[in-house]
Amino acid sequence: MTISPDVATTPQSFGVRLRAMASGPNSFAYLIILPAIVLRLTYSIVPLVQTVWMSFTNRSITNPGQFIGLANYEFLIRDERLIGSLAFTLIYTFVSVALEVVLGLMLALLLMQNLRGRWLSNFIMLLPWVMAPLLAATVWKIMFYEDGGILNAILRDLGMIESPIRWLSDANTARVSVIVVTVWKNVSWCALIFMAGLAALPRELIEAAEVDGANILQRFWFVTLPMLMPTVYLIVMLRGMAEVQTFEQINGLTRGGPGTATETLAVYAYARFFQELRYGYGSAINLLLLLCSVTIGGFFAWRLYRANRSGL
């Protein structure tokens, strides 16, 4: 038997490969997924290309737009409101994700115990997650009312405050409040994913650590947590990408206020794009937002990939 190396090694052109796909045994399969591919490209790649293009123009509601090179990006660097919203977005994302991970893991560990009424607690726990973000924001906004809001009423009844806390109208408390709502909403999802991760851990490893003399904290710190790192990376990746793009909750709670205290990049981009109708500059902000999201997603996807490759 002779083997011709040419057949295996000659690189084929895209056209040749395309023809091979069209005439090969899977041609029907390619044909039926073609509409999905076309739609996917149309609704993701095309808007992206359009946004990139618009970010190099001064297009607005009154101006069809001329190419202005990197002017929008130069303005980004000098735009103090943007710097402020970028800083808040990063702090908001970091604090929210950190709290979601820590509290989600604690909740998952608690719910993994064989407690009575576990199904009920799981159900109640998941309610915030299934609630629409705008609805959650509205519910909390009502609870945050300075006069008549339930939070201030409880604190006053407990004798913990004399005058009402300005939950959403003071810059510092508003920042904390929006983070609290975000964590409240998403912690149950994190707990759910952690529960799946914990359930997948080999029981023998924990038992081996127990036999090796590790107490419950040492078992968690030296065995459970390192083994759970792929789950942590997955959660940080998905939540990080989501939090950095947060719009609905912030818009529903504070609209970025008071002033610009809780303005995230997404809220700012919305203001520039849809309220001021500055499509060119709004596109540049959107691309900055995309860069943040892709950076977070890419970094933790890489960590997740490495962790999976290392056999964890």
Added chain:
Amino acid sequence: MAPVKISNALKRYGTVEVLKGVSIDIDEGEFVVLVGPSGCGKSTLLRMVAGLEGISGGTISIGDRVVNDLPPKQRDIAMVFQSYALYPHMTVAENMAFSLRMKRVDKKTADAKVEQAAQMLGLGSLLGRYPRELSGGQRQRVAMGRAVVRNPAVFLFDEPLSNLDAKLRVQMRAEIKDLHQRVKTTTIYVTHDQVEAMTMADTIVVMRDGKIEQMGTPIELFDNPSNIFVAQFIGSPSMNIIEGTLGPKGFVTSDGHVLPAPQSRAVAKSYGIRPEHLVPDPAGIPMEVVIVEPMGSETQLILRLGQSTLTSLVRHRLDVVPGTVMGFSADLSSVHLFDQNGNRCVD
């Protein structure tokens, strides 16, 4: 090393009783193998000794302490798991030193102990590797090293060779036995493989349905099985059992063949003969060869005698084709008789 005393140990899960009063005395330095089919309770018993399962009744003592209520870390035991249970994020050295780290042994002493155990098990060059970078046999050795490094009173092995291929299993079997001969630590070893039990144990405990069927040295169990279950479980290929009745001329099978048998006052209903004791003999009982399985130095034959199917293990090469009718006989001293309950007939 320490003796282990298991007295009337019970284990219940709700209303289901999985261990029904098991008692075993294990001497200091003894190698005891718990063997039995899946679900017989052998692993549960081992886990009760380890402290990974609670004890529903009875007592378990290690040394002079009753350990029923002690957590695993206070029992002075080390365990090797079926899946090895190596920490994947730690190197071999870190895996082996983990228990010492938990005991807050100073690093210098811990390193020396790990080095010593690594040398003993031939792991010296692997200390910096991660478990994923090791072969199955190497992982097994690391799991043993992790146990050895602690110098525990008792070693517990839970089917440690199940995940290895046949060749490696034979090699690791010898290594575990060699390790035991060197360190002389009391060992309880669980397996469902009777060959492992026979080759490694000082004492074999055969279990079924949460009870001990028989306990003794490998040779005692092989030569004098107390019932049909043990007779068929111990020995490979397993013992031939033929139903029938013991009469004055011998054992009459249910389809009328007469097999030579020792006389017994007991009412024997089953006739047992090990395949290696059923040997070709032109003057013996004619049987039809159904299947010939040449194994190099030995030949295994599947034979038909009336309605019964028997196995013969001939200790040499045999040039025979299926369908041949050959005579076979057995020495009377190697025949086992069992009563209607499957228990050994005792005169």
